[in-house]
Amino acid sequence: MLHFSMSRDVFKSQLLITSKAIESKTTMPILTGVKLLLVEDKLTLTGSNVDISLITTIDIKDEKADMKVYDKGGIVLDANFLLKIISSLPEKTFTLEVLENSQVHITSGKADYVVNGLDIENYPRLPEVTSQKPLTLPLALVKQVINETVFAVSKHESKPILTGVHLMLQDATLKAVATDSHRLSQRIITLENDGENFDVVLPGKSLQHISSIFGEENEEITLHITSSQILFKTENISYYSRLLEGNYPDTDRLIPSQCSTSVTFETSEISSAINRASLMSHEGQSNIVRLEIKSGKITLFGNSPEVGRFDEELSPEKVEGEDLTISFNPDYMKDALRAFGKSHIEIQFIAPIRPFTLRPTEENGEFVQLITPVRTS
Amino acid sequence: MLHFSMSRDVFKSQLLITSKAIESKTTMPILTGVKLLLVEDKLTLTGSNVDISLITTIDIKDEKADMKVYDKGGIVLDANFLLKIISSLPEKTFTLEVLENSQVHITSGKADYVVNGLDIENYPRLPEVTSQKPLTLPLALVKQVINETVFAVSKHESKPILTGVHLMLQDATLKAVATDSHRLSQRIITLENDGENFDVVLPGKSLQHISSIFGEENEEITLHITSSQILFKTENISYYSRLLEGNYPDTDRLIPSQCSTSVTFETSEISSAINRASLMSHEGQSNIVRLEIKSGKITLFGNSPEVGRFDEELSPEKVEGEDLTISFNPDYMKDALRAFGKSHIEIQFIAPIRPFTLRPTEENGEFVQLITPVRTS
Incomplete structure (x- = not known):
């Protein structure tokens, strides 16, 4: 069963990111938890609120993580409570070991916690999102387009489709439009590389997350799109969001x-x-x-x-x-x-x-x- | 009628202090206002929520205030709204002039406001607090004693007297005690100078203000005490608080x-x-x-x-x-x-x-x- 030791600070920084997808009040109690899974050479932390899901990855060979793996496996722990424990640990490293009955033993220095967890088998499965021809863009550009449009989405649920940003790719031209029917914001970008054409509506609430979830580095981000989901993916973070269903109004004529x-x-x-x-x-x-x-x-x-x-x-x-x-x-x-x-x-x-x-x-x-x-x- | 120009930033800093005594929801609407009064060589700003009152003073000869006085007088203006206006002014100085019907004309650069005010005659009078032998102490010491005791006051109104800090001066020994009947904190200080003996209970809520209201400088602060009120006074700030009525329990035996x-x-x-x-x-x-x-x-x-x-x-x-x-x-x-x-x-x-x-x-x-x-x- 899962058993490893690692850097408190590296684990905490990844847990903080994952927590952005986790709500403390939810109709599915297991979703207040973070799913820890150690397989192959990666420890992944998963959080989800059904609409969006986040997976962050810690490579066990990453020197900063200072990991020692004694056994592989997984567990679900209350995210908020785990964050408090990790933040309070007395030493720079900690050990986490899954015991019988989904209990988890966390130690750091002389501090010794036993915490009740939940079986990983009960955690809902994330959707599969893979596209044949994903679109890779500079992260800074994606953030810019979002910041230029997302504020103009409708805050009212009476027209659900207007709570999203209309994102289209056609012949290497990317267009993002948001309107709440009182105002409109539109950004057009001509891309150098060409992806598969798409025409989707992304929930504004999901997009508002992007800036705080993905770092400021000169990274690239890859967009995978299916008929119902979008996946924003960098090396260490996968961010899934559902798409809005319905037809976005024709805004060009406005x-x-x-x-x-x-x-x-x-x-x-x-x-x-x-x-x-x-x-x-x-x-x-x-x-x-x-x-x-x-x-x-x-x-x-x-x-x-x-x-x-x-x-x-x-x-x-x-x-x-x-x-x-x-x-x-x-x-x-x-x-x-x-x-x-x-x-x-x-x-x-x-x-x-x-x-x-x-x-x-x-x-x-x-x-x-x-x-x-x-x-x- | 009141008419002056002065530094936006100096006025704003004093207004911010005074605002700490002003609540936006109150049973006496005029108390959502700040009273501006210019007489002799001073512009005073007064705020009050009945339990506590604050007067800050700007000396018209203070060079930093950069004041020009065209006419003396007074007016009451909504404190919150005035703070927003002052914060948004385009220039470093502004002019304030009281017009007919308690309207006030505020100008700064090309920005031109006319704001409805209230007659100063309707503002409640503050209590007179003067004692024959006030006690002067270092501000840092007063803040220390408050911080060491005020957290232990009762948060429940069932025993109102325990929501205050018991402050006693006897023969140059100052004693401060707070208890909520589950815990107690007591500080005793032997003073060099001797004031008139007193034995009062100060509302904890008022005392929690002191640290944020009075600056960090090596100032002295003077305490004036009557049977129902205490006045903390420095050169530019007068802070009035009512006292709690009733007998504080004998805590020495605990x-x-x-x-x-x-x-x-x-x-x-x-x-x-x-x-x-x-x-x-x-x-x-x-x-x-x-x-x-x-x-x-x-x-x-x-x-x-x-x-x-x-x-x-x-x-x-x-x-x-x-x-x-x-x-x-x-x-x-x-x-x-x-x-x-x-x-x-x-x-x-x-x-x-x-x-x-x-x-x-x-x-x-x-x-x-x-x-x-x-x-x-």
Whole structure:
């Protein structure tokens, strides 16, 4: 039965990653546990909450892990409790040995624990996800695409398909789109290598995990896709997520190709002004700010009869086209600007009641966001 | 009417301190506000939640404040909202001007706010607290005494007097005691200067504020005490707290003067072992650990049938007296050890069912803690 000793810190770091897939409240009690399995030359830690599953791998030949293997095998232990024990160990290494009745003996220095575990046979099997032609991308790029789109998914379950990010690969062009029907964010990337075409919708909640689960190194990540699952895989981490079922709406027709008014800002300039105006709108009944473009002068207004009012004249880098007054939810604008980071953006308007677009001026349409204005009287 | 300009950051730092006395939910809506008052050469900010009140002072001659005063006066503004506005201002200075109808005009750069305020006349008056012979102490000493005792106050309102710290000054001896009837912490200090004798009970909740409100500098703090209020006063901050009414129990008779078993530990040694054992006891029905002293060998046990069991042999610095097995709540021990900081402690036992004491070995009875054991079987 499973019996090994190893570095407390290496085990803890892998357990912390795996724990991100484990919820302490679940309808399947065994899923509060982490599955430890030592076969061949690898110790794997598995966590799952049905929607997503995570497997991290420790190579027993990894010097940092400082492993000694006395016997192979597996066990399921409460993840939260195990993490507390590992964090409290007095020495830098510990020994873990499975006893009879799924009990586990953990020792480190003079500290001596016997913990109740669960039989590995009762742990649910993970789906098999292998694709014939997986797509390998830089991890940094995958994280970027997620961060640029995932915030725009719907938080409401009334239209489940909109809680996901629409991800398509066609002829070496990768497109990611998210919309909650009030705003939209779309990133297009032309790839050098070509994978098998796909068209899937990934749950936004799963994707929000990616940044915290996968490290910051210059790693590559491989995407395996089946009809119901996606697997993100690096050398030491396998991250499974179910896909959303259903047809994602056609969003291409929503993005306008013309405009009557165009304004260019330094992102930080408009961003901080929007923050100030939204202080006022957040206190009010309707969370709206007003932007007025008049003879080349642009002013932002916030008003909340209960609390007070705000105005600020902005300093655009460029203003072109017709005068316009438009009202919108400043939180959508804040999210959009945050996704642009530090850059310059061009905002294009058609009319006070038509969605407007935001694009970084450095790019040529590969990243676009769209915000629907609020109709006021 | 009130009209001044000044440094955003200096104003914000004082507002942050004052806000610690302000609750956003209160039965008196005006108390969600901060009272700004500029008279003579000082701008004062006042916050209160009835139990405690805080006044911070900005001297208009303070160069860092960079103040220009155009008119004196006062206003009450929602503290939380004002803090958000001040934090978002685009420039390093701002101007605040009271308009008609208690509206306030705040400007900074091109940002322009009009905020609804409240008439200063409606703000409740603070109690007058002046004593003929106030006691002046180093701030660090006052903080130390609070940190050494306040954690032991009762969290339950069933015995309101035990939710406070008993503070007595008699003939230049200052004594602070807190107990929740399961454990007790007492600090005695012999003062060089002599104040008027007092015997009061301060709410634990108020005292927990002190560390975060008063800075870390080598300042002195002056205590003014009346029959119902205490005032802690430094140059720029006045902190008022009501006192608790009622008689504090006589705790002197609780502290044993003899012992049959005595053990000395390095605090960190016993502290980390208690942490490990409490992992186990926290998961169980009854939160108890067991200490066994047998022929000079000391072992700590934790047991929770649902989860598992723990034992660890400890490494005491000294063991004297009779063998003994005693059970107690590890959280009381953890709190006690934390209050000792890094040092060596002597634990003295009389019997398995009698309270035991903890004292730092470096001192001679000025700091003592007492923990009541749990009777098992």
